[in-house]
Amino acid sequence: MVSDTHSISGSVMRGxxxxxxxPIARLVILLLALGxxxxxxxxxTAGAADASAYxxxxxxxxxxxxxxxxxxxxxxxxQDIRLPRILMGILxxxxxxxxxxxxxxxxxxxxxxxxxxxxxxxxxxxxVSIIVLGGTSLAPVVAVLGIYALPLFAFIGxxxxxxxxxxxxxxxxxxxxxxMLLAGIALSALAMALTGVLVFVADDxxxxxxxxxxxxxxAGATWPKVAxxxxxxxxxxxxxxxMARGLNALALGxxxxxxxxxxxxxxxHVTIVMVSAVVGACVAISGGIGFVGIVVPxxxxxxxxxxxxxxxxxxxxxxxxxxxxxxxxxxxxxxxAELPIGIxxxxxxxxxxxxxxxxxxxxxxx
Amino acid sequence: MLQRFSARGLRVLFxxxxxxxxxxxxxxxxxxxxxxxxxxxxxxxxxxxxxxxxLGDGGKLVARDxxxxxxxxxxxxxxxxxxxxxxPEGVLSVNPTGILAxxxxxxxxxxxxxxxxxxxYVEIEEDWDRAGIVARILAVGMAIGAxxxxxxxxxxxxxxxxxxxxxxxxxxxxxxxxxxxxxxxxKIQAAGANTxxxxxxxxxxxxxxxxxxxxxxxxxxxxxIEANPDFILMMTRVGEHGAxxxxxxxxxxxxxxxAGAEKHLIKMDGAYLLGFGPRTVDAVKELSERLYxxxxxx
Numbered sequence: 001m002v003s004d005t006h007s008i009s010g011s012v013m014r015g016x017x018x019x020x021x022x023p024i025a026r027l028v029i030l031l032l033a034l035g036x037x038x039x040x041x042x043x044x045t046a047g048a049a050d051a052s053a054y055x056x057x058x059x060x061x062x063x064x065x066x067x068x069x070x071x072x073x074x075x076x077x078x079q080d081i082r083l084p085r086i087l088m089g090i091l092x093x094x095x096x097x098x099x100x101x102x103x104x105x106x107x108x109x110x111x112x113x114x115x116x117x118x119x120x121x122x123x124x125x126x127x128v129s130i131i132v133l134g135g136t137s138l139a140p141v142v143a144v145l146g147i148y149a150l151p152l153f154a155f156i157g158x159x160x161x162x163x164x165x166x167x168x169x170x171x172x173x174x175x176x177x178x179x180m181l182l183a184g185i186a187l188s189a190l191a192m193a194l195t196g197v198l199v200f201v202a203d204d205x206x207x208x209x210x211x212x213x214x215x216x217x218x219a220g221a222t223w224p225k226v227a228x229x230x231x232x233x234x235x236x237x238x239x240x241x242x243m244a245r246g247l248n249a250l251a252l253g254x255x256x257x258x259x260x261x262x263x264x265x266x267x268x269h270v271t272i273v274m275v276s277a278v279v280g281a282c283v284a285i286s287g288g289i290g291f292v293g294i295v296v297p298x299x300x301x302x303x304x305x306x307x308x309x310x311x312x313x314x315x316x317x318x319x320x321x322x323x324x325x326x327x328x329x330x331x332x333x334x335x336x337a338e339l340p341i342g343i344x345x346x347x348x349x350x351x352x353x354x355x356x357x358x359x360x361x362x363x364x365x366x
Numbered sequence: 367m368l369q370r371f372s373a374r375g376l377r378v379l380f381x382x383x384x385x386x387x388x389x390x391x392x393x394x395x396x397x398x399x400x401x402x403x404x405x406x407x408x409x410x411x412x413x414x415x416x417x418x419x420x421l422g423d424g425g426k427l428v429a430r431d432x433x434x435x436x437x438x439x440x441x442x443x444x445x446x447x448x449x450x451x452x453x454p455e456g457v458l459s460v461n462p463t464g465i466l467a468x469x470x471x472x473x474x475x476x477x478x479x480x481x482x483x484x485x486x487y488v489e490i491e492e493d494w495d496r497a498g499i500v501a502r503i504l505a506v507g508m509a510i511g512a513x514x515x516x517x518x519x520x521x522x523x524x525x526x527x528x529x530x531x532x533x534x535x536x537x538x539x540x541x542x543x544x545x546x547x548x549x550x551x552x553k554i555q556a557a558g559a560n561t562x563x564x565x566x567x568x569x570x571x572x573x574x575x576x577x578x579x580x581x582x583x584x585x586x587x588x589x590x591i592e593a594n595p596d597f598i599l600m601m602t603r604v605g606e607h608g609a610x611x612x613x614x615x616x617x618x619x620x621x622x623x624x625a626g627a628e629k630h631l632i633k634m635d636g637a638y639l640l641g642f643g644p645r646t647v648d649a650v651k652e653l654s655e656r657l658y659x660x661x662x663x664x
Contacts, residue, residue, distance in 0.1 A: 336446040
């Protein structure tokens, strides 16, 4: 990343220098924003059933009688199946991608990914606790928090893992790559073991909920779930760009960042809480969808450089597009059945990513 | 005052009984639900599909789930996926006029969405015993508008069942049977109480070798030895979960049991053995004959 350091320092000093990719980055963001709208529109019309999204839209706009008859089936398909799924795809895709980008900035390490370093596993443990123990020992919690109990516990799980991870991997302001990955693997294993205990005591009905949830899918998208998770994820997405300048400075090392006037400690705390909350909320509603958090920021770095001011919003947009598109494929490719989305993201994304790496070898240098 | 009080007491009593009756009624309501139009049915659950075909109404089906693999004609229908992993849009995409689903189909969100549409969703209860088979045939027949044929099929199944059960219940020394779902990685996943496997073992005049376990659970090796089954029962159609016979008997825990020592392994088709549909009576008969040999067929 030697050549990239140049543009980071450039942006930190707010000067234009050779290799400044800001114009390209702005264009890319614009195109991606357009891409989100187009993908959402296409996803709304794609599905196993031949429900007319247009007819339903007309119904919303012109009201019942003026727009002609509308079958309840079409209405349910568009309104209760496709629309919440598309919104969830946008939320989860952008949430995971932006969390990946922020974590990579925080750890100054392109390998940091919520799935890879155990943050998702921690969130999973929290979510499974609610599913399995929600009827018994955690019943009072569920009674008080209602539908927010699951995302909140997922958040607590991912927060604990992120905090431990940061504590273990960072010494005297330096984050060790190897320690972070190893600690992440250890924490993942621990979270999985505890999840395993819960799976073992789960009854048949809970197991069904669990397997569905563990596969990672947007299939469980319902309006209440979208409503429960969207405030958290949206808050994270809105807050992230404000950390961009600080994260850029952090790339030069904590001491340099502090000298540049960045409140390093506060930045670290805020980013850790933000990433935990967003990953927790994403995992709580969609299970463990991997791959998005690491691939999206890397793809973008190849084109628009590592400047977090552009990277973070662009990651959110591309993440949303990727997940919406993957979900559209998973909904239609084996219709009337459905393919788990994790298979699609990995089967399409991984070879593509490898191809990029091969073509531009040396650009991403660990 | 007293009168009013007792009137209220009466009303409470009435309410209480009507609640009790009401819940009983809603329980039977699922059994007696009738589809207003049964020309295009989606069947979710192998037993339901089998019953519909056995009633001669296979032509009414427009889709099935992936557990519906019998009879062969069912395989030609579009597959909407695994019964616990349904995609609501996929189910609706075949334009059904009714959905018949086994209790426990899911995920819950998918079922909730399906119930929101104007397509009637009929839940068929799943009990793994004699009465459950008959009740299911009647419920399916009622739903698809063939109550008479269902009555005939049910009474025939009932007659055969009681014949078999008369023989199997006379068995004095009951064999201990361990149903092994899978042996992945040398770990024995077996059936405890409240499973279809447990139901079929009991109908066949045997006892489940494991006690005090609910559902399908992974067993510790020592628990397998402790259970000491006379027979191991497995499904033939288990795909990648299956182990070869040698592999099974090479398992040290299995080898230490009577079944292992005498190489007593019974393999039967999964849908046939555990479907609890019209073919179950044959499955029970076959299983008990393979367990007890000549002693059963009088």
